[in-house]
Amino acid sequence: MLQIPDVALAPMLPILIVLAGAVASTVLGFNLPRRALTIINLVMLVLSGVSMITLWNSGATAFGGGLQADNAAILLGLTILVGSIMTLLVSLDTAYRARVSFPEFDAMLMYAITGTLLIAFSGDLIVMLIGLEIMSLSGYVLATLQASRRAEESGLKYFLLGAVGSAILIYGIAFVYGATGSLTYAGIAAKASGLTPANVGILVGGSLLLLAGFAFKVALAPFHQWTPDVYSGAPTSVSLFLSTVVKVAAFAGMLRVFGGALADAPGWSSVLQILTAATLIIGNTAALFQRNFKRMLAYSAVAHTGFLAMCLLGTPQAGGAALGYYLLVYTLMTAAALAVVAALQRDEMGMEIDDLRGLYYRHPAYAVALAVCLASLAGLPPFAGFFGKYLAFQAAFQNGYVWISVLAALTSVAALIYYLRPGMLMFMPDRTPAREYPNGQRTPTNFAVVLGVLGVTVLGILPNIWYGWVQNPEIWKFLAGR
Amino acid sequence: MLLIALGIGVLAVVVSAILGPKKASRAKLMAYESGNDPEGGVGTGQRFPVHFYLVAMLFIVFDIETAFFYPLAVAYQKLIPFAFFEALTFVLLLLVGYYYILRKGVLEWA
């Protein structure tokens, strides 16, 4: 009865490497300066990326499918790593200014990344849950780490709402388990069809609870209220992390669960489309009225959550491909934009939109970079954001959600407007003295910015570089594992 | 059993409450503070030293860890040698945290 689980190290390797980095920064933090730790962690992240690439097409699994390193996991994992690397690069400069320059900062960051990778590699609701919690708990700490009223407050809000979200999620897991009697994605997917009516009811309830829980995590309206406060209250490098990597991971989880395990479970998609519509409307309209640039970006993150959720409405094949592409692009452009903010801000409140006036004549490079990011966020070709949006529209459209596509099109007009204002203000000459931090230009931050901008541009002109990998429907067919 | 035990406790209290004399006076009912007039009271925001919270958290963490250990220990002989490495990894990870709190000086009681 007690059989020993199959422990295969290979599929775990990417995660273990990151974990090693986390442990290293926990232990060595007392002896090494923080920058050294950050560099170690950067190396670790790169190593883990390499190990992922070596796993390509291997389809290795461990723990009886509880952990699966299929291509989907690897693609999502690479996206996560890109975001994480950019975060570390930015934090390398700004952590001290943000007064979070402890070794704990790096440690927590790495733990969170471990969790995110666990989600991406999960083949089992429990593994997914563990990853999600590691990620969230570290996230709470990160948001609170800075000793300031704003940070603590954002941390508390993040924590309370995140905890509620997890509780709902766990309850949903319990119900899904109750309905199907299995916790592995494959088992659920196998049992999801052909249940007794009672169990179908339980399954629908469970999937809806799961949806609500995930909605908390990815900030789908109406569960998005924490997002602007947290993103604008936390230190910029942290909100960079939260708004890119954490969101990517949460969507990876949603993709695994809803695209894989519950793919043919009834009910959730109709609710999801309503949530998506609400998110699109609320996020975009609310962002219109923001004065603070960082807060505006926070709301735009909510809006983009809507677009990302549109991908989930598509069939797993089309939607997965769209999500895979969009997530990377979203990470690149958001991270780059926030990196510029981190470099230019005077304090952690970021900057007011009006402070950007005439930036082009003070920091031309940053202004152009920021403009590119904003254009990409607004979905203007030739930048990658356009293709991301296009894919999202297509995914929803082809699966019959025409009205969502039209709604998204209309709301992204609003999006364009609020991206346009700062983007254009930067190029308007003005005489007033500069309002940004004078000597914020540091090499690592610039590197992150360049990475983001180049990535967005190149992926926009030649989308196939990434989409060619993502688009293969075989990848997304077995999200639940075989 | 629990019922009986609690029952005894309640019984004792009640009995003595009935039998005991009732001659309360302010001085008698005043909390003992070496003769000073007592202040504060329940729930009036008495601050505990934060160190106790730390100990409580550590306890929670390590206790959960113990809770994980019990099933392993019971099933141990059926799972060797796999379980041994499992336990080893577990303890090592635990020691990382232990080392951390140690160096952080959480266990220092000045």
Add this chain to the structure above:
Amino acid sequence: MIHFMIFLPLLGSLLLLITPVRWREEVAGFFAAVTLGLGLAIWRAGGTELFSVNWVPSLGITYSVQLDGVSLTLSLVAAFMTLIAVLYASRRVANPGTMLALVLAMETGLLGIFAARDLILFYVFFEDALLPALLMLAIYGKSHRMRALVKFAAYTLFGSLLMLVSIIGVKSLGGSPTFALVDLIANPVTGPAQTWLYLGFLAAMAVKLPLWPLHAWLPDFHEQNHDSGVPDLMGTLYKVGGYGIFRFGIVLFPDASEELRPILMGLAAFTALYAAWIAFRQTNWKRLLAYAGLSHMGFVALGLFSLNETAVIGSMYLLAFQNVYTGALFLAVGMLQERVGSLDTRVGGVMNQAGALGGLTMALWFASIAVPGLAGFIGEFSILLGAYQVQPWITFVAGLTTIAAAVYALSAFQTTFWQGRPLGGIRVADLHSTEWLVLGLPLAVALFFGVYSAPALNLIQPAVRTVLAALGAN
């Protein structure tokens, strides 16, 4: 060669960012001239074949371009006017490096729009031309430019995103393998779906025509732009809605365009008349010209929607050449502003100090109000002629516009150039060397194609024939 022609300006604009300030004007001029030269060479070669390669194979997006007939004409005009714009900008604008770069970047977008034979490619160029226009407005605009910016961008994006949705629809509902025009024509969408998709497509085109309900961005855009009419000129070139409908709308949605014909013609006619009427009450040259251009576009739309061969030919002709004289007029206004320091129409008596300026401006005005012998006449006349066979009454209403045009043009011109000079009005210098070219060349072109339209018609006619052949009837 065609690829060179499309992307050379972009290359130039990128080069401008690194060329020393001293040489920027020359470099820009060189690139603009070479682009025009390439265009002419292509014209000599009689257009190019369809060139098509996969861009994003997994999405069925192709990079397929072709310059022939209408496209070639429009591209030539665009290249020509860009050259003019560069010439004037480098003389007029202080430290023009940025603006020249933007102008050239925008030229690439325009040429791309005209050359694209793939819907997504078309969309991409369509948006790319937007960014430089926005930046020009942002950098060189006037005090209230933010409102104008938001209006302009919001209208454009509102249209083009709906277009994007209907583009997706055309492919997925029609079941075509790629977005290339040929494939899309090969497997068309039928039934009511077609109408809806056409409406989505039309939304973008109507903004860029512009057509009446969606034109509100136009006057603010022109008014808030830099005083030298250079950005306005580019903006005029950017009114590619008519072309889009001609190239994609009619062929992809034949039934729908037949079905909606009366409504759309009505809209077009109303636009023309309404714009003329508004223009009559303007006292700001830029706004006036904006509405004048709008009313021309009403004519273009009228011709297009009538789906009558003569009319369509006429509207393409008009679409091509109104760029020439409207653009030139914007520059002329720029010169006027440079001299009298205001865009108001009520600065009198410029004529007796700057005769040449006045004369050339007048001549361009005649072209614009379709005086026979100038390019505008041929276009408008054939439009009316063709449209009359389809919808007499609507056409009649539109016909009134010509009279209105004469009224507003002449009254404005007269108040500016003839009336008595206000006391203390500064002395006005006459045209300098470059300015002769800047105003003279367009006028020459307008004149030439006014009297001898064969070369243009030879290009336009067959293209139109093929397109309308897709409709089958008439």
Add this chain to the structure above:
Amino acid sequence: MVPTTYYIALSGILFALGMIGVLTRRTAIMVFLSVELMLNASNIALVAFARSWGDLTGQTAVFIVMTLAAAEVAIGLAIIIAIFRKRETTNVDDLATLKG
């Protein structure tokens, strides 16, 4: 042998109570306790389902959930204490530095 539905009903009630607590209580501590209540509700549900399906994965899941709850307690208490020591209140409504 109590039927499973009873347990589910119990866990549902607990969960609902927790939800109500989250929505109505204003002090962070109480919200936090309500969340813990919800977690325990799911624990009950998991165990009940595990028994009804007769396999142990549900039970192990409960272990995991317990751990998560513990970790949340640790971190949550830390955050709440940090805030309480700074401003003498954990009332969620008083936390209005971040508006908008």
Add this chain to the structure above:
Amino acid sequence: MPDWIVQLLITLLKGVGVALGLLTTFAYMTLIERRLLARMQIRLGPNRVGPMGLLQPLADAIKSIFKEDLTVTLADKLVYTLAPIIAIGCALTAFGGLPAGPPGSLFGADPWVYNLDAGLLALLAITSMGVYGIFLGGWASGSKYPILGGLRSSAQMISYELGMGLSVLGLLMLVGSTSFHAITHWQANNGWMILFQLTAFVLFLISSFAETNRTPFDLPEAEQEIVAGYLTEYSAIKWALFQMAEYVNMITASAVMSTLFFGGYRGPEFLEGLIPGIASWPYIWLFIKIAAFLFLFIWVRATLPRLRYDQLMRFGWKLLLPVALANTVLTAGIIAFSTGRLRVWLLILLGVAGVALLIGFSDRVRVLWTAPTVRREDTNLTPARPTGGD
């Protein structure tokens, strides 16, 4: 009369029996303790009430019942009353799970009140519930010293609970079950557990001293520092209940130790050679062992001085915990990679080594890993205004 009622009645009977037994033991325990301490300090203990003061406990009981029961004005009435009840409740309940003899040896019934597979776990759980009693009592008194005392004692208890919980893991690995019967049987077959788990026993012993707030760990009632700790505001029967709880816990701890490490209700097997069947006489062996442990408790109280609080905590966290972990892991390793006689010797060796380690460090513990390293970031952690560069 249906069967389950009979069962219920029997169980009730047994429960009441155990409870009363424990209470009497407690009563006379106090007397014995006082007498013994007196003896050890070369003086006479209480010997007036009845022959040799045998009625002393009775007198105490009557007194504490008829004494006035004060409730401090600042106290939280309900919790204040509830706390001692919880304490005594947990204490009494814990004992019921321990088998006092082989099944059916109690006039055909089983000599235990309840029997769980997770016996040891349950017992630990219930005893740790006792912390609530103490902490709530201290908190509800609404006055400084009790709160401090409550906090101290709860911190102390939870700290040493870790040592206790971890120390028995090796034992569980050997036995493979947490039910007391299985443990007893295993010892009946393989010899007493103390041979194999000496370290564990020592750890458990120390922890149980701390758990029961006995010297040298009786800080919660350190008169010199915090008056009477959490008991300060208590009087009369409530105070008596707390005392009861403490002593009952002592008895339980002794019983547990004898069950875990000293063969439980079975006597030493070698006596079988002399008088067959003697080892399986019920009750008697367990009582002997308990008595021995109780004597140890008193002896220690008379001997050892009280630790300082920081020493206490440091001892628990820095010595007990690591040693317990190490013991667990090493035992696991030995079990995993050795068999038969080798395993036995290795385990014995491990036990001796562990004890040596404990004794060796127990005095140096106050300087053990003191003085945390202060990092630069900690010192200039928050500049007044965020300044550039680091």
